[in-house]
């Protein structure tokens with residue numbers, strides 16, 4: 480046993496020692512907890528902290544999605560753009576199912592009930608909540624300009640959901656804020672966890688604190704988003720001019736979408752690097 484004192488400190492006048500043993504104990508407890516609450520994402524193969532179950536976040540997403548649709552103006556499906564959003568979204572979702580089937584992961588999308596809605600709003604934004612609940616804002620369409628660029632955005636946003644990025648960020652926030660989540664307790668009835676959910680998924684720009692995706696999440700969403708768009712029959716090369724158009728939108732009042740999706744040279748360079756792999760999946764629809 481190593482009782483070597485690393486540091487002394489005083490708390491309320493009492494002397495305390497930090498020994499090697501104490502440090503090792505803390506490391507092993509934290510490590511063990513993290514190990515128990517990690518799982519490997521089937522798309523990215525990366526181990527993620529998962530303190531909340533997929534079923535729980537899907538249930539919260541359903542509530543928030545339904546609330547969002549009743550408090551915003553949904554563009555009807557007989558509108559050309561409303562129809563396009565459903566068509567592109569369905570093609571991307573089918574591509575993801577095929578991707579999983581090819582890997583023998585047929586139950587990876589358990590609980591997913593895809594919905595794609597175009598919503599009347601000047602915001603340049605789109606998102607996908609757990610369980611496949613997707614919204615595109617009409618304000619995005621002047622920037623996408625064509626169906627292929629819309630597929631690039633949806634491929635990216637849907638990847639955030641299927642790669643469990645929101646769930647991972649929620650778990651990190653729960654840990655950071657010291658909020659205990661036990662078993663099957665309904666997260667949707669806890670104001671603290673609902674608050675974190677809103678900060679992570681930020682369905683509107685009105686959310687005061689938006690927790691941005693990390694660069695790692697952004698890279699994964701770009702990487703697999705390109706592959707899914709390509710598998711769905713959309714030319715992944717459209718990602719480059721699309722992100723260049725996004726970059727041109729910066730300025731004094733950049734859209735909320737840019738706050739967690741920086742459209743800089745680094746992103747565009749990385750997209751170029753990913754292109755040869757994505758093109759292997761691309762078969763243009765006749």
Ligand SMILES: [Zn+2]
Pocket residue numbers: 635636639692696697700739740
């Ligand atoms: Zn993103």
